[in-house]
Amino acid sequence: xxxxxxxxxxxxxxxxxxxxxxxxxxxxxxxxxxxxxxxxxxxxxxxxxxxxxxxxxxxxxxxxxxxxxxxxxxxxxxxxxxxxxxxxxxxxxxxxxxxxxxxxxxxxxxxxxxxxxxxxxxxxxxxxxxxxxxxxxxxxxxxxxxxxxxxxxxxxxxxxxxxxxxxxxxxxxxxxxxxxxxxxxxxxxxxxxxxxxxxxxxxxxxxxxxxxxxxxxxxxxxxxxxxxxxxxxxxxxxxxxxxxxxxxxxxxxxxxxxxxxxxxxxxxxxxxxxxxxxxxxxxxxxxxxxxxxxxxxxxxxxxxxxxxxxxxxxxxxxxxxxxxxxxxxxxxxxxxxxxxxxxxxxxxxxxxxxxxxxxxxxxxxxxxx
Amino acid sequence: xxxxxxxxxxxxxxxxxxxxxxxxxxxxxxxxxxxxxxxxxxxxxxxxxxxxxxxxxxxxxxxxxxxxx
Numbered sequence: 001x002x003x004x005x006x007x008x009x010x011x012x013x014x015x016x017x018x019x020x021x022x023x024x025x026x027x028x029x030x031x032x033x034x035x036x037x038x039x040x041x042x043x044x045x046x047x048x049x050x051x052x053x054x055x056x057x058x059x060x061x062x063x064x065x066x067x068x069x070x071x072x073x074x075x076x077x078x079x080x081x082x083x084x085x086x087x088x089x090x091x092x093x094x095x096x097x098x099x100x101x102x103x104x105x106x107x108x109x110x111x112x113x114x115x116x117x118x119x120x121x122x123x124x125x126x127x128x129x130x131x132x133x134x135x136x137x138x139x140x141x142x143x144x145x146x147x148x149x150x151x152x153x154x155x156x157x158x159x160x161x162x163x164x165x166x167x168x169x170x171x172x173x174x175x176x177x178x179x180x181x182x183x184x185x186x187x188x189x190x191x192x193x194x195x196x197x198x199x200x201x202x203x204x205x206x207x208x209x210x211x212x213x214x215x216x217x218x219x220x221x222x223x224x225x226x227x228x229x230x231x232x233x234x235x236x237x238x239x240x241x242x243x244x245x246x247x248x249x250x251x252x253x254x255x256x257x258x259x260x261x262x263x264x265x266x267x268x269x270x271x272x273x274x275x276x277x278x279x280x281x282x283x284x285x286x287x288x289x290x291x292x293x294x295x296x297x298x299x300x301x302x303x304x305x306x307x308x309x310x311x312x313x314x315x316x317x318x319x320x321x322x323x324x325x326x327x328x329x330x331x332x333x334x335x336x337x338x339x340x341x342x343x344x345x346x347x348x349x350x351x352x353x354x355x356x357x358x359x360x361x362x363x364x365x366x367x368x369x
Numbered sequence: 370x371x372x373x374x375x376x377x378x379x380x381x382x383x384x385x386x387x388x389x390x391x392x393x394x395x396x397x398x399x400x401x402x403x404x405x406x407x408x409x410x411x412x413x414x415x416x417x418x419x420x421x422x423x424x425x426x427x428x429x430x431x432x433x434x435x436x437x438x
Binding site for chain 2: 002003006014036117118119142145193197198219224248250256258
């Protein structure tokens with residue numbers, strides 16, 4: 001068992017598609033709670049495979065997309081200080097701030113380095129004791145325990161030139177905001193497996209309890225997603241909304257207790273801005289007082305001018321699932337993956353990037369077949 | 370960024386383990402967040418193992434898929 005190919009078996013996928021098509025339903029909208037689900041679904045061509053009455057919509061699950069422009073502006077401002085190295089997860093460097101991305105800032109001469117992990121950033125700090133090393137901390141509970149663990153390691157090793165920014169987001173807080181807002185129309189939620197391995201299935205109980213929506217935690221291979229859609233439609237048919245775990249090989253009710261413990265040890269909950277939502281109460285994490293020596297905000301007193309999102313860009317609405325890429329006047333014209341305007345086009349897991357690529361493939365197929 | 374990849378634990382040294390992603394790709398990862406043993410598969414994200422993959426649950430899921438399909 002390699003836990004990948006077995007769950008991509010084309011024969012099994014075909015059988016599952018057939019079963020999904022046989023279930024009775026009418027115009028069902030399924031929100032994919034994570035960019036990775038959408039990416040896997042697009043790669044497998046699920047949208048075309050499934051009956052037209054099941055529409056897959058992309059919600060706000062992608063951390064690069066919900067990270068606000070202010071987080072990027074803040075990192076750019078910090079990089080302008082002398083003797084400062086800014087480190088960030090590789091995928092974040094192209095995300096636009098108010099006026100530019102970190103990639104563009106790097107081209108201007110800023111010392112900005114893409115890293116694979118927070119541990120790598122800490123090692124850069126240890127190797128460069130004469131400089132301050134900042135790690136731009138973004139992402140959900142998949143990532144935040146790895147950062148918490150690194151902070152404890154930094155303290156143990158007595159590292160004094162290492163700092164992180166405030167950017168971690170509590171995954172479920174976005175869906176609380178989304179459902180509270182009541183704008184998005186969908187009949188069920190697919191939640192991504194990786195973050196759920198940490199937070200556990202109980203974290204989603206409010207979805208069926210308060211909003212009467214079915215919810216399935218899914219693995220990210222083709223057959224996983226198909227089985228999860230089948231489970232969601234079954235729940236709808238039975239009219240008994242609940243949280244079900246399809247990705248049972250990695251997710252349980254409680255989640256990863258060691259990871260949750262270390263998160264709680266290092267961080268406390270705070271209000272935080274999210275792209276598309278504004279400031280959301282209790283949605284972010286900041287370092288607890290006993291670790292505040294690693295808080296970049298305590299060292300770098302950055303006063304940001306008002307954050308600007310690109311005018312006319314509807315990424316905020318796309319993230320909230322109330323509009324789609326094709327509603328945007330820039331989509332595929334001024335805004336393409338090579339010259340993106342908004343985060344949903346930058347991120348390969350973002351809705352606009354996925355829609356752009358799949359519409360290009362469909363266009364080619366039309367032209368050549 | 371949220372990508373988590375399955376890999377097999379081949380060696381453990383205190384909080385660090387060497388894991389094999391297949392096809393010869395090996396990497397050292399931090400295993401302090403999980404209780405993993407040599408030979409087990411873990412889910413790796415940003416240099417950390419974030420969960421041990423339950424083989425029995427995986428087999429049950431495949432069986433159930435086959436039953437549905």
